[in-house]
Amino acid sequence: MSAVPDGKKLVRSPSGLRMVPENGAFSSPFSLDEPQWVPDKECPRCMQCDTKFDFITRKHHCRRCGRCFCDKCCSKKVALPRMCFVDPVRQCRDCSLISQKELDFYDKQLKVLTAGGTFLVTLGFSEKSETMVCRLSNNHRYLFLDGESHFEVELSRISTMQVLTETEGSTPGEKDIHTYTTLLDSQYISEGGLSRATGMLLHYKPPGSQDSQQLRMEAADDKKSASSWLAAMHKAAKLLYESRDQ
Incomplete structure (x- = not known):
C-alpha cells in the first residue's frame, strides 16, 4: 500500500511556533525532537563563557541543545527546519553553525531528492x-x-x-x-x-x-x-x- 501524505498542524511550544505532522508517529526521519531545557536553577552561569547570571545578565536557552547561555553567547536566530520551526529561533554559537550547514540540505537537496x-x-x-x-x-x-x-x-x-x-x-x-x-x-x-x-x-x-x-x-x-x-x-x-x- 502506498504511503499517504501526512496532514500538518501548527503548534506552539516554549521555543516558538512549529508546523508538525498531525500524527507524531509519521514525522520525517530527518527531524529532531525539541530538547529538554536545562532547568533555570541548575545553571547559575553561562554554559559557554561562565558569566554569572543576574538581574542585568539574563539567561537564554538554545532551542537546539536546550542549554543556558548569556545573550552574547546565544544571540543568533537561525532557521531550524529539523525541529519544524516556522520562524528562526535563538541558538548558541555552536548550534547555529550546525543549523546553517543543514539549511543547504533543506533549501536545495530535498528538492533534488523529491524530483x-x-x-x-x-x-x-x-x-x-x-x-x-x-x-x-x-x-x-x-x-x-x-x-x-x-x-x-x-x-x-x-x-x-x-x-x-x-x-x-x-x-x-x-x-x-x-x-x-x-x-x-x-x-x-x-x-x-x-x-x-x-x-x-x-x-x-x-x-x-x-x-x-x-x-x-x-x-x-x-x-x-x-x-x-x-x-x-x-x-x-x-x-x-x-x-x-x-
Whole structure:
C-alpha cells in the first residue's frame, strides 16, 4: 500500500511556533525532537563563557541543545527546519553553525531528492535489473521506486547505505558513506582521487520481516542527474544517522 501524505498542524511550544505532522508517529526521519531545557536553577552561569547570571545578565536557552547561555553567547536566530520551526529561533554559537550547514540540505537537496533520478535497480542478488525512477516521498519518509513495477523503502528501516563510486582511470568500487572527506558538486574526494557517485547499495528490513534485503541502484542514461541525486542522498544519510544517534 502506498504511503499517504501526512496532514500538518501548527503548534506552539516554549521555543516558538512549529508546523508538525498531525500524527507524531509519521514525522520525517530527518527531524529532531525539541530538547529538554536545562532547568533555570541548575545553571547559575553561562554554559559557554561562565558569566554569572543576574538581574542585568539574563539567561537564554538554545532551542537546539536546550542549554543556558548569556545573550552574547546565544544571540543568533537561525532557521531550524529539523525541529519544524516556522520562524528562526535563538541558538548558541555552536548550534547555529550546525543549523546553517543543514539549511543547504533543506533549501536545495530535498528538492533534488523529491524530483528523483533514473537508475538500474536490482533487488537482492538477482541477475535481473529494472530501469526505475527513484524519488523521496513528499513526506520525506519513503523512497519510491517506479518502473514497470512499484515498491517502497521506508528510510527508518534502512540499516546500511553505501555509495558506489567511479574514479577516472580505475575500476568502480564501493565505499561506506562515512569514508568520504569532502563532498563538492556531486563529486567525492577519496583516497584514490576525485570520484563521482555512480550508484548506491542499501540494506533494509521490509515491514514485518527481521531479515535484511539488499537493493542496488546504478545510474542509468542520465548519469549527471543520477549523480546529483546520489550526492543529495549522501547528505540525507548523514542527517538520518545523526538523528538515530541523538
